[in-house]
Amino acid sequence: MIVTILGTNGFLSRAIALYCNVKRYTLNMYGLNEPVGHKYDTFHKVNFMTDDLDYKNIIQSDIIIYAIGAGIQSNLKESNDLIYNLNVNVPVKICNSLKSIGYKGCFVTFGSVFEMGETKEERYFTEEDVLTSTYPAPNDYTVSKRMLSRFVNSYKHDFTHWHFFIPTIYGENENPLRLIPYTISAIKNKEKLHFTAGDQTRQYIYVGEVPYMIDLAYINHLPSGIYNVQGKDTFTVREIVTKIHKHLNVELPDECFGSEKRADVGMKYLALDGTKLKNAIGFEAKIGLTDIIDKY
Template identity: 65%
Template sequence: MKISILGTNGFLSTAIAKYAISKGWTLEMYGLQSPNDHTCDVFHLVNLMNSEMDCTSLLDSDLIVYAIGAGIQANLKEGYNLIYNLNVTAPVTICNKLKELDYKGCFVTFGSVFEMGATTEQRYFTEQDVLTSLCPAPNDYTVSKRMLSSFVSSYKHDFTHWHFYIPTIYGAGENPKRLIPYVVNAIKNDEELHFTAGDQVRQYVHVSEVPRILDLALSKSLPSGIYNIQGSETLSVKEIVTKIHHAMGKEVPAGCFGSVQRADAGMKYLALDGTKLKNAIGFEAEKSIEDTLNDY
């Protein structure tokens, strides 16, 4: 079994790589830097902003995972060209190259629940809901991911291509400015906390669930298609902050909500309906936020 991962030191790519190592798979990685937190059998230096990738080295891979992206972390202020090139142009080009080279394995890309946009509905959204949403998009990240999903849903290919819509992924090693590590670190260091009103609802899946899905998809010969990954918990920001405080033996301080604004605050309810994937391979998320707090 050989897996090739495009993207080396990202949060998701690292989790997939570590899982591959634990399974004894041959692992090749492609990116700007060699892996920092694990080993691999072969590393390929690739800069997708400067040149088109030579895909011939991918052809003997049973599984290729495109885990490169830009724009998800607003605080990084990544440029428009970077966002659209890495989220749309590069994966589309690779898809077409793999088709041209008659690739026979499985290719993986990722969409996002953020593609729903600023919806006012409060329910779990199906793959079709996300793919066809016309709700306002708050940023270029959302627009670029919609573009990729639209392409994947329509283009013709002979290899297997899975496109997974993911909710908010979390776990040890994620960006410390994201919600869960931000709260945990502030409590540990006795620092002030500042949030939006806290009423926006998000669905959460632990990062380790994603490589488990890929393994299941391979073993069950999952057909090509777009699939939702449904997280184990769907909670408001207030509920998450309260849950973390109580797990750490603290009470939520007064006045911490409503003190900041975020661009995604208009997306009030973002949750995925994972029925399609569950019926296909039997996947159900297992880990909870409270169970994994010690990892931080």
């Protein structure tokens, strides 16, 4: 199989590349920086904001995966221009280009459970719920992801296009400022922890399960469409922090909660219902947080 990943050295793109290495798939990478931490067959240096892609080579791929995004990590302070270009304009342009040149393979893009916005409903959301949500969007990342999802749901094409709504992805090698590595690092270094009240609920999926899911979709000839990828764990932030402390045999200091402010606290409950995808290809996440804490 020939796999092309658009975007290098991102958390998700690296996980997909490592999976391709294990499966011995031909792997072509496009991005600003040369890939590190895994093998690849070809690398093409591309600035997606300014450069045109070499579609003559790309369309030979069985699967093309758009693994580029901006605005995911608020601490990076990325510009609105970058967020809307990489999350909307570039993937829309690629979709239209693949359509015009008669691509016959599979194209993969990603949406996010954060597209639900500031909902207080406590239930697992369907694809339709996420796609049609009108709850307030707390940031440009949420708005831009909504724009891409609604385009994908509407445009006409002959190739296979899977758009996967994903929950919070986690795993070793993720950004050290994110919740799980931050907590583990602070415990190990005996540093004081700072969190919000910790009552917001998030669904989590181990990053290594996403490429397996894509492979399963290809093997089972999943039809074009929008699909939720349901994670195994759904916890509040307080529950996640508590589980990490318990796993590491460290007492949890209660005063660590309520000392931090974040823009996403208005999104009280974010979880996906993956029934549609499970019924189509049999995918069900099997790895839980406590299975991989020691890998961090």
